[in-house]
Amino acid sequence: MTDTLMAYDEALATYDPVMGLEVHVELNTASKMFCGCPTEFGAEPNTQTCPVCLGLPGAMPVVNGTAVESAIRIGLALNCSIAEWCRFARKNYFYPDMPKNFQTSQYDEPIAFDGWTEVEVDGETFRVEIERAHMEEDTGKSLHVVGATGRIHGADHSLVDYNRAGIPLIEIVTKPITGTGDKAPLVAKAYVAHLRELLLGLGVSDVRMEQGSLRCDVNLSLRDTPDSPLGTRTETKNVNSLRSVERAVRYEVGRQAALLAGGGSITQETRHWHEDTGITTSGREKSDAEDYRYFPEPDLVPVAPDAAWVEELRASLPEPPRVHRARLQEAWGFSDLEMRDTVGAGALLLVEQTVAAGASPQAARKWWLSDLARRANERGVDLVDLPVSPADVARVQALVDEGRINDKLARQVFEGVLAGEGTPDEVVAARGLEVVSDDGALSAAVDNAIAANPDVADKIRDGKVAAAGALIGAVMKEMRGQADAGRVRELILEKLS
Ligand SMILES: [Zn+2]
Secondary structure, eight states: OOOOOOOHHHHHHHOEEEEEEEEEEEOOOSBOSSSOOBOOTTOOTTOSOOTTTTTOTTOOOOOOHHHHHHHHHHHHHTTOEEOSSBOOEEEEOOOTTOTTSEEEEOSSOOSEEEEEEEEEETTEEEEEEEEEEEEEEOOOEEEEESOSSSSSTTOSEEEEEOTTTTOEEEEEEEOOBOSOGGGHHHHHHHHHHHHHHHHHHHTSOOOOGGGTSEEEEEEEEEESSTTSOOOOOEEEEEEOSHHHHHHHHHHHHHHHHHHHHTTOOOOOEEEEEETTTTEEEEEEEOOTTOOOOOEEOTTSOOBOOOHHHHHHHHHTOOOOHHHHHHHHHHHHTOOHHHHHHHHHTTOHHHHHHHHHTTOOHHHHHHHHHTHHHHHHHHHTOOGGGSSOOHHHHHHHHHHHHTTSSOHHHHHHHHHHHHTTOOSHHHHHHHHTOOOBOOHHHHHHHHHHHHHHOHHHHHHHHTTOGGGHHHHHHHHHHHTTTOBOHHHHHHHHHHHTO
16 A cells, blocks of 8 residues: 655645654674673574573573673763663563563663754754663564565565574664754754764774664654644654665655645554665554563663763763864865765765775765765665775775776776676776876877867867867777876877977
């Protein structure tokens, strides 16, 4: 069934959006939250398990100290208060990917609470209040085999991989985000991008959205005016790219607005996000008071971080993203607009890494924001998920700087790298993309161009040097773009002077 949507502008002229974002971050600790199992991504299914994370009878969990430290650092970076004493709780529900039949989480005693952070959209600053950041463990992964959708419905059978079960997670929950108006989708995207930057700066997670180490649930409701009570919300689960966060908010705004305007009401429910079609579909109905029968985890001691230790962690926090950006902008000599575009494109870190790999800031910015941004858009992925690394980009620019390829050939090199043909150097070699600056080959092509364009040649002989462009173009065409344009120009002027 296809939803009726109200045009976005009309929807936002009619209703006021309120968002809530829940972000799950997988920490990059070497071992799991409550056992010593490794956490490496991509291992053979069910090879990273033990009695604790498989929930076998009698197995006793122990809290991972590094995970607690990371949780506190995240809380501090989000300007949260840190609990002097808090406990884990059992969240009871049955699901096949959760072998214990409960998830060890935190309920009314989160480790961090009442924080805030700020995100920027088009030069405007939005404050996002943080309700809490709590510790929990990840579930395993169900794989529904042969279904066209990859979901339970229509699958022949299901397999479960418990490697992920017990990996430390931090869930960061915002308070309702209001006052964004028609910028809601951009604020949501900017917030998640901001968290990525902040978490990378802290070094607590690799925040690979496409590998699921950062996952976002988007709560959205509409109300008549900013003074009206909050409307009924939906929760769109597992929105796993920056691009999708923006699209999911936009979609729900249009869907809910059409329903409300037609006299309907919103069902409080979870919704599935479909990356391919860009729509959400109904999941399960959800009430506010879902009964998970939470109770304090009896097998774990409370977490009571020493105040002096917390202050030590606070003092050792990296510079906040805002300060970090200002420093980079200064060092790179970017205008406000260039910086804003770079951040808005989710390219800040990529540019930073490309510069670190040896490219100039302007060259790094140019490739990520033009050619590569276009390709990411065509593929429907975030820039960071393109199979090209900052080191590749720096290498391509180095080849340009050395005069071995030009910008046009560089685009073909990226095409090859993205198609999995190897490193930039391998693509240049395999595709024979190197610029020809050998005078013998160039001279012959220049002679051909002069012979084919006698009128242009005459103009140049008469001193109209600007006309050389037409001959350079003809030579480039004959040499399939692989001529050294500067040398071609010199040869033309030599021959016609
Ligand atoms: Zn284990």
